[in-house]
Amino acid sequence: METLKIGRVQLTWLAGGITNLDGGAMFGVVPKPLWSKRYPPNENNQIELPTDPILIQMDGMNILVEAGLGKGKLSEKQLRNFGVTAQSNVDSSLKQVGLNPEDIDYVLMTHMHNDHAGGLTKLEDGFYKSVFSKAKIITSAVEWDEMRNPNIRSKSTYWKENWEAIESQVIPFGEKWSLGALRMYHTGGHSNGHSILVIEDEGELAIHMADLMPTHAHKSPLWVMAYDDYPMDSIAAKEKWSTYALDKEVWFTFYHDAFYRAVKWGADGQIQNSIKRIK
Template sequence: MEQLKIGSCTFTWLNGGVTHLDGGAMFGVVPKALWAKKYKVNEKNQIELRTDPILIQTGSNNFLVEAGIGNGKLSDKQKRNFGVEEESKVEDSLGKLGLSALDIDYVLMTHMHYDHSCGLTREKEGRYFSVYPNAKIVTSEVEWDEMRNPNIRSRNTYWRENWEPVQEQVVTFKKEWSEGPLRMIHTGGHSNGHSILIIEDEGVTAVHMADLMATHAHQNPLWVMAYDDYPIDSIQAKKEWLDFGVKRNAWFTFYHDAIYRAIKLKENGDIQAAVNRELNK
């Protein structure tokens, strides 16, 4: 498992599973001739996208950023459609660190799409239960409202079994939420309730852009997904928080990137430092 120190905080990437989605959808109107130079694509025109939660340990709390695609939640048809080759092994990863799901204090959900929230619950004897019963589950108020009342476009990604069993654990915020060195900030864009995460500790900064910048290849503010509900908001928010991070020499962390766990960027956009994903994981 790859790790990164941000001040006194330790980031550890857990095994949350993997999907393969259409590259055209992931890069929207950007021509394949451009995006394929920056991110590997297979013969089905799919790109590999991890769904790996980040465990952030501050010394006083264990935070989990996103929840993975879960295990046993997807039908065979869904696995084929989403290109799922591996389901979540988050609890196995926690076990290797001497932890269990019961030790998670907060689950920070930048948004609640299925590929981020399936790992919040599991099925047993026909009923769904919380995987992290001791945790507060934090997401924006807008996201939580849409999760429970999806529209005709979003209902295919907001699933009742991912929210109903954990609703008593959910804590929402309007614009910003903070705990210790962590801040969640509502941005909109990818979804109306999408948020990012800022970590600032001992003069070191990390920015978790979530699906505003799903991979390192999405750095260009104009390169937004066809999946984005509000692409203009995505563009504006990505530019704002990229500028914020670059000025602070911040680490940009990823949930979906199959190549990098985190990168630092120069002002010209070149990568100056990186934490690579271990391919033999």
């Protein structure tokens, strides 16, 4: 498993599943000759998109960023439609670092779409149960409201199977939430309640842009997904946080990138340093 340290904060990527989605949808109006050079598709025009949570360990706490795709919850049709080539294996990943799901203190959800929230619950004896039963689950109040009351567009990805069993664990926040070196900010964009995570400790900085920047190839503020509910908000948030990071040595971390776990870009826009995903 790949790791990264931000000051005293340890990050470890877990195995949360793999989807393969249409490349055109993932890059919106960007022409294929441009995006395919940076993120090559398969013969079906799909691009590989892991759904790998990040385990954060700091101050004696175990914190997850996102929950993975889940396991044993999708039908054969759904597995096919989402191009799933691997379901979640978070339990085994946690065991490799000496932990169990019950050891997780917090789960930070940038948003609650199924490919992020599916791993929050599991199906046992015909009932859905919480996977991280002792954790506080943090997400924006806007996201939590829409999760339970989706609109005609969002109901395809906000499922009651992912929230009913964990409802008592959820702690929604307004515009900002913080814990030690961690800060979450509500941005909107990809979803109305979407948030990002900033990690800052001992002069080091990482920004987890979540689905505003799902892969390294989405660095440009204008390269946003057709899946974004509010693309202009996505662009504004990417511009804001790119400006914030401009003169800093910032790691950008990823949940969906098939090639990199984290990258640092130089002033010329080229990758200066990186942690590659081991396949």
